[in-house]
Amino acid sequence: MGQGRAASRWIRTERVNKMENAGTNPLFSIVIPAYNAERYLQETLHSVALQQFDDFEAIVVDDGSTDGTREILSGIADSRLRFRVLRQENAGPLMARRIAISYARGEYVVFLDSDDLLRDDALMVLAREIERTGADIVSFPFSRVPDFSVSQRVRLRPGEYRDKRYAKVKECVCRGCFNNLCGKAVRLCRIDMDSDYGAYKGLVHGEDLFQLLSIIDRSESLVQINEPLYYYRDNGSSSTSRFRRRQLDDVVVVSRGLTEYASKWGGACIKAASVGEASLYISLLNLLDKGAVSREEKMSLYRVIRSTMLKEGAFERCSIAVQRFDYWLILCNLRQGHFTVVEKLIRAAGLARRIRNRSVRAFMVG
Structure with missing residues (x-):
């Protein structure tokens, strides 16, 4: 990790200097949909604030919350210029992500759920891979323990996928074993923001896969890394934890x-x-x-x-x-x-x- 961290610090310094000198947009836009998320939201936002890479913005969408989410986000928006807060009537995570992406200025979009965490060097590692490969998508495993010590099983082997080999990515997505948005940094221009998703307002079950299909279709390359950069919390109160008609x-x-x-x-x-x-x-x-x-x-x-x-x-x-x-x-x-x-x-x-x-x-x- 030592050489990787040093390389990432160099990338961070170079990009921040360019941004300050030329007024360029950030490398990353972190998109966080939040609905009644007061229990874990502060911890999630703290994991973003602790990032060891400065070239990012965070866009949080309050999706019509009725708990203390609004108050938490008001404090963040006032105190941290790097964080932007948007609000809408409850429309579900798909539409919350779509509205956030429409405001995104980053070259890449990183998806983060409001009860999960990013490893403090996540953006550094992603920047390093982007600099090395220029891939449209950088994919990484998640951990189910908060110290990131245990990685999920990844069905796609680490490495670069482009040209004919990219077909393996499509097959893996179709099989349903690679369908999470959280766990991928996606080049913004590969997201179908020209499409109208209004008819799918309220879509919850399978919404990650639903959005990912068009991203995979529009992209041309992906790099899979083997470092768990994301903590996925088993949250029994999430919208997909129990059956609804x-x-x-x-x-x-x-x-x-x-x-x-x-x-x-x-x-x-x-x-x-x-x-x-x-x-x-x-x-x-x-x-x-x-x-x-x-x-x-x-x-x-x-x-x-x-x-x-x-x-x-x-x-x-x-x-x-x-x-x-x-x-x-x-x-x-x-x-x-x-x-x-x-x-x-x-x-x-x-x-x-x-x-x-x-x-x-x-x-x-x-």
Whole structure:
């Protein structure tokens, strides 16, 4: 890290000097949507203020909060010129990010959720990679521990992806294992700000993937690094932590977008998108199992999800590629209307996942 930090300090000094002398825009715009975020927002903003790289602006959007978020942001906006605060009526994280991006002046946009943290040298590391590669997207893993000591598993191997190799990035996005915006620095000009997203106001479930599809389509290069620069907090109160009926509508919209781009990209993306679409619907079933709903209501919602998937042709698309065995079993039984079996399979898969996660955490601690 020593040589990397030294190189990044040089990049920071050079760019700050250029900015002061020529009035250029910052290298980074950090975009932070905030809705009823008072519990963690100050910690999140503090992680931005502590950055060891000065060439950035931070744009926070208060998405119609009803708690103390407004007061926290008023203090930040007054005391730190580097921070800008925007306010809108509640429209969801997609629209909050879009409005922030429309005000962004940075060459690259970094996405940060209001309950997460950036490592204090995150922008330094990103600047170093931008200087070295000139890639449209710099992607990095996140950590689920606040000291950034444990990195998530990254499905895309570290390295540069451009020309023919860039097709691997598209395939990975279609598969649903690379769909987070938080964890990427994106060149501003690769974001489709000429598109109108007004019809998608309130979209929550899968909104990262929905926005990322056009970014991946417009970009030409990506570099994947292996350093966890982002702390992802497992927040049980987040908008996607429990099932809501409107999330099914969100999944339909995102699945249609995924299918459209996969068809455009062709090749391995079509089969990969069948896996990604299956993951979107399975995630709804998982949330429903966690929710505080009666068994009768759960069975009724299974019927609604099944009916929607039949109407959308999702079962046919999801059968194009071989799924994970547990996914395959769940979808087969859902299609046949064997809802009691679906419930048992979802619970068994959830138990296996919890045991696996505990084992991994115990191994890391040990």
